[in-house]
Amino acid sequence: MAIISRGFSGRRGAGDAKLPPGQYITTDFPVLSAGPTPHVPFDQWEFAIDDGAHVLNRCNWKSFRDLPAERFTTDIHCVTRWSKLGTSWEGVSLDTMLADLNSDARYSMVHSYGGYTTNVPLEDLKNRRAWVAFRFDGQDLAPEHGGPARLLVPHLYFWKSAKWVQGMTLMPQNKPGFWEANGYHIYGDPWREQRYSGE
Amino acid sequence: MWRVGTVVALQDETTSARTLTLEVPDWPGHVAGQHVDVRLTAPDGYSAARSYSIASAPNSEKRLEITVERFPNGEVSPYLTQELVVRDQLELRGPIGGWFVWRPEQTEPIQLIAGGSGIVPLIAMIRSRASFGSSSPFRLLYSVREPAAVFYREELRTLADRSIVGITYAYTRAVPQDWPLPPGRINADLIANATWPSTLSPTCYICGPTSFVESAAEFLSRNGHNAQKIRTERFGPTGDRQ
Numbered sequence: 237m238a239i240i241s242r243g244f245s246g247r248r249g250a251g252d253a254k255l256p257p258g259q260y261i262t263t264d265f266p267v268l269s270a271g272p273t274p275h276v277p278f279d280q281w282e283f284a285i286d287d288g289a290h291v292l293n294r295c296n297w298k299s300f301r302d303l304p305a306e307r308f309t310t311d312i313h314c315v316t317r318w319s320k321l322g323t324s325w326e327g328v329s330l331d332t333m334l335a336d337l338n339s340d341a342r343y344s345m346v347h348s349y350g351g352y353t354t355n356v357p358l359e360d361l362k363n364r365r366a367w368v369a370f371r372f373d374g375q376d377l378a379p380e381h382g383g384p385a386r387l388l389v390p391h392l393y394f395w396k397s398a399k400w401v402q403g404m405t406l407m408p409q410n411k412p413g414f415w416e417a418n419g420y421h422i423y424g425d426p427w428r429e430q431r432y433s434g435e
Numbered sequence: 436m437w438r439v440g441t442v443v444a445l446q447d448e449t450t451s452a453r454t455l456t457l458e459v460p461d462w463p464g465h466v467a468g469q470h471v472d473v474r475l476t477a478p479d480g481y482s483a484a485r486s487y488s489i490a491s492a493p494n495s496e497k498r499l500e501i502t503v504e505r506f507p508n509g510e511v512s513p514y515l516t517q518e519l520v521v522r523d524q525l526e527l528r529g530p531i532g533g534w535f536v537w538r539p540e541q542t543e544p545i546q547l548i549a550g551g552s553g554i555v556p557l558i559a560m561i562r563s564r565a566s567f568g569s570s571s572p573f574r575l576l577y578s579v580r581e582p583a584a585v586f587y588r589e590e591l592r593t594l595a596d597r598s599i600v601g602i603t604y605a606y607t608r609a610v611p612q613d614w615p616l617p618p619g620r621i622n623a624d625l626i627a628n629a630t631w632p633s634t635l636s637p638t639c640y641i642c643g644p645t646s647f648v649e650s651a652a653e654f655l656s657r658n659g660h661n662a663q664k665i666r667t668e669r670f671g672p673t674g675d676r677q
Contacts, residue, residue, distance in 0.1 A: 244477050316486055415534075
């Protein structure tokens with residue numbers, strides 16, 4: 237039973253159907269990171285997919301940008317409770333990046349320049365639900381927002397959308413990444429309000 | 436799981452920030468630097484929650500302090516800083532977070548850098564160091580808009596007098612009388628003079644608005660601090676933290 241807060245009425249947002257439980261709408265773009273912002277020059281950027289033993293696929297900035305990219309609009313939901321609706325991005329679908337890879341893995345550990353990691357089931361990276369994004373709102377992605385390129389998995393809480401992505405390791409079994417080992421949920425579905433570990 | 440906290444004391448830190456002392460009978464304990472979700476519920480069931488850093492050191496009294504900065508257009512912070520009275524009840528979830536924390540078993544030098552209300556999780560670390568009798572060397576660089584914007588002023592003076600923490604203040608808009616420097620944003624010289632050198636391998640905790648944290652982290656990196664030793668917590672204009 238909830239405690240009623242005497243005299244509290246709140247600010248009820250519009251478009252509630254698009255807002256997961258416990259979230260509120262923001263129009264700017266707050267930054268949350270665990271450490272300093274890495275600055276990765278385009279000519280040193282690299283993205284590699286491995287299976288823990290062997291590199292299965294590797295691209296540099298040029299070969300990455302030669303892949304077919306798409307523009308898309310999506311809502312994003314941060315575990316700190318802000319949501320931003322209708323954000324527009326450009327990126328390469330993970331379907332494209334994972335195509336033709338031979339692996340029975342069911343999970344992935346995404347890793348970033350600067351050492352950040354986050355785990356995502358491979359299923360969640362497929363079927364046009366995840367991208368490596370390099371433009372936001374028509375502009376190159378700024379370093380504090382994850383540039384040169386970040387993962388975008390908008391159907392999960394935004395900490396899964398790793399900034400400064402460098403690659404991913406395909407794994408037969410699930411294991412926690414950085415925030416998942418520091419109190420946050422192993423999967424992170426905003427619609428089921430899976431914010432913290434043990435929920 | 437939501438727990439019930441009862442307000443047992445309220446204290447204004449500045450004209451826009453207030454410290455809430457809450458009694459939470461089933462509080463499981465916390466580590467300095469962690470935060471807590473606070474939920475308000477209207478009579479018709481509508482509810483809103485926000486995260487706030489915990490200001491108090493871990494203690495055995497099942498008491499918790501948070502300091503809330505009022506955002507004029509915020510949904511939750513105006514209520515917490517203006518409407519709430521002693522004996523009101525709030526719902527809390529937490530503690531949350533396992534990265535931006537200081538544990539008493541850490542013995543290395545500690546560099547704290549606060550911008551504005553970013554002082555809140557850092558005061559918890561300083562209080563924790565004092566209450567556990569740790570001898571880890573602590574330094575704090577605290578940047579505020581003006582002298583009247585300092586939180587915990589008297590307590591920080593006492594903690595500095597007791598050599599719990601060395602403190603350097605920096606002012607961005609207005610300085611105290613006879614202050615040797617003009618107001619301004621933090622810069623390379625200030626960071627170099629007011630923080631532990633990288634040769635001591637301190638762990639650095641930076642908390643404040645995004646642009647402040649970005650530049651402080653950048654200066655530390657340029658001064659040779661290992662990125663792995665720089666921990667940050669940021670809040671944007673609508674982050675509504677504190």
